[in-house]
Amino acid sequence: xxTKLVILDRDGVINFDSAQFIKSPAEWKPIPGxxxxxxxxxxxxxxxxxxxxxxxxxxxxxxxxxxxxxxxxMHKALFTVGGRVDAIFYCPxxxxxxxxxxxxxxxxxxxxxxxxxxxxxxxxxxGDSLRDLHSAVAAGCKPILVHTGKxxxxxxxxxxxxxxxxxxxxxxxxxALLGKAK
Numbered sequence: 001x002x003t004k005l006v007i008l009d010r011d012g013v014i015n016f017d018s019a020q021f022i023k024s025p026a027e028w029k030p031i032p033g034x035x036x037x038x039x040x041x042x043x044x045x046x047x048x049x050x051x052x053x054x055x056x057x058x059x060x061x062x063x064x065x066x067x068x069x070x071x072x073x074m075h076k077a078l079f080t081v082g083g084r085v086d087a088i089f090y091c092p093x094x095x096x097x098x099x100x101x102x103x104x105x106x107x108x109x110x111x112x113x114x115x116x117x118x119x120x121x122x123x124x125x126x127g128d129s130l131r132d133l134h135s136a137v138a139a140g141c142k143p144i145l146v147h148t149g150k151x152x153x154x155x156x157x158x159x160x161x162x163x164x165x166x167x168x169x170x171x172x173x174x175x176a177l178l179g180k181a182k
Contacts, residue, residue, distance in 0.1 A: 004045050005123050006177070007112065007141060009103075010052035010088075012128035012149015013170055014038070014074065021056040024066060025073040031148050033171035039083030040174055047116070050088040051108045053131070058094035067092075087115065104131035109139030126173055129154050137161045144173050 011017040014034045022028050041048050056062050071088055078084055089108050091101040100107030113120050125136030128149035136143045143164040145151055155166065167173035 005047045005049065005116065005118055005120075006041055006174075007049050007051050007109070007120075007123060007125040007136070008038075008085075008170070009127035009129070009132045009149075010050050010074075012151065013126055013146055014050070017128070017149040021061055022070060023056060023062045025069045028070045028073050030074075030077055031169060033169060035078050035081045035083055037171040037174040038078055038085065039081045040178060042083050044178055047086045048084070049112055049116070050085050050090075051103070051112060051125075051135075052088070052090045053103050054090045054092050055094050055102070057092035058097060064092070087112070089115075103127075103129075104134035104138070106135050106138035109135055109141065113139070124173075124177055126170060130157070130159065133161050133164055146170055146173055 008014060011022055014030060015022065016029050016031055018027065038048050054067055057064060057067060075085065089112055091099060091108055093099040093102055109120060121140040123141045124144055125141035126144040126146055127133055127136065128146050128151040133143040133145060143161050145154060145160060145164050145166045146169050147155060147166065148169045167176060
């Protein structure tokens, strides 16, 4: 039986995104319904993992301590609604870096599979950008586009990977996922 796992992008899926990056805990604001959606996944036996590019670290816009503070705020906000994220994987490298972990490359997903000892084939991976979807497909995950964050722009640009499912937001994606899981 496949692992009950869902992989989420952070900015634009769980919280509002910003063209200037989310550089402080004060700038991290959850999208309405996203935290409750994660809690519903948890209550239905799913592990929830975040896979996020955080090039602001590599660009010097914020440091690791700040990134950890942002994630602490997310964990505390989830806790208040009975939810949790089981792990956060991130790429701190700038966009011009030759790393293998920056989405759309699949390195972060490979690390998730190794760390959790999980087969990612068919695992839902929810994002708002083409690079989220491409890294998901490269890792064998099921690509899901949400229209929050950059999602509307991503949809308008087209060229979505074959089989990409689309939902208005994380809450709608989770409702559909849990409906199919029964």
